[in-house]
Amino acid sequence: MTMINIDRRKLDPFDRYTMHRLVVEVECRRNCMKTILINLSAIAKDVYRPPIYLAQFICYKLSAPVKQNKKQDRYFVNGTHDCEKLQNFIYDFIDRYVICSKCDNPETKLSVNKDQQGDVAVHQSCNACGHSRTMDRKADRLTQYIARHLLNAKAKGEASSGIKKTNRSKSKKHIDPVNATESIGEANGISTSTDSGDDSSSPIDDDWSDDSDLDKQLAERCDQYGRLVEKKKTDQKLNDIETVRDLLAEAERLE
Structure with a gap:
């Protein structure tokens, strides 16, 4: 795939910091058009x-809403969108959350702090020049x-580091040879469940289905749409303009 400079202001073709150029694919299935962001994960890594x-x-x-196909690690959005617009x-x-405002270097990292008054601040620090700035959380x-995401990650890290390790010599006698993996996890106070819980701040909205439901009969699709509207009504989201737009797009998709 074509590589381009991370900083769009730099025209040097041999610049050290490059990333993949966005590749999109417009897919039409029945009456539904969607734009697939094929290599968004690779760009994020860059x-x-x-x-x-x-x-x-x-x-x-x-x-x-931008949805995710977890099996193929691809993101897509309903409708047809120009690749150049998405690249911009x-x-x-990158200009707002990656590039250092002092030395224009992309080697930065984001962190979050919470003071005693409960105020949360997101900081961007540069690994190259050491410059640090506080990002306006209300902007x-x-x-x-990002503040919520980093706080959740920080809380999970502190919780995992605070787990008390039991004495190995004492835990050995509790190991069940048949269910050894489960017993070891329980002996160390670690749950072996893979359920990570719901992330309410994720853009991946489980209320919106992928295109696999288009094979259903019309009556089934109508019932599905009715349940979706009822859920949004229960959640008191029908006054939200974004929700209304998404409902209209979903109606066109299921038509």
Whole structure:
């Protein structure tokens, strides 16, 4: 795939910091059009950020939910969207959340701090020049999302580091040879369950289905849409303009 400079202001073809150029594919299935962001995860790796940040940023820019195909590790959004416009969204993300404001180096990292008053601040620090700046958490929704995401990750890290290890010599006699893996996990106070819980701030909305439901009969699709509207009504989201747009797009898709 074609590589381009991370900083769009640099025209040097031999610049050290490069990333994959965005590749999209427009897919039409029945009455549903969707744009697949084929290599969004690779781009996120190039700019040292989780792909969920890029997906959330595009989600806010388009005012539409960005969905994920976990098996293929691809993201897609309903409708037809120009590749150049989406590439510019990625550049906007890089300018705001990746590039150092002092030395223009992309080797930065994000961190979060919470003071005694409960105020949360997101900091960007540069590994090259050492410059650090505080990002305005109230300026945009993505900074608020990043703050929540980093706080959750920090809380999980502290919880895992606080697990008390039991004496190995004592735990050996409790190991069941038949269920050895489960017994070892329980002996050390670690749950072997893979359920990580719901992430309410994720742009991947489970209320919106993929295209596998288009093979259903019309009556079944109508019932599915009715349940979706009822759920949004119960969640008191019908007054949200983004929800209304998504419901209209879902109705066209299921038509």
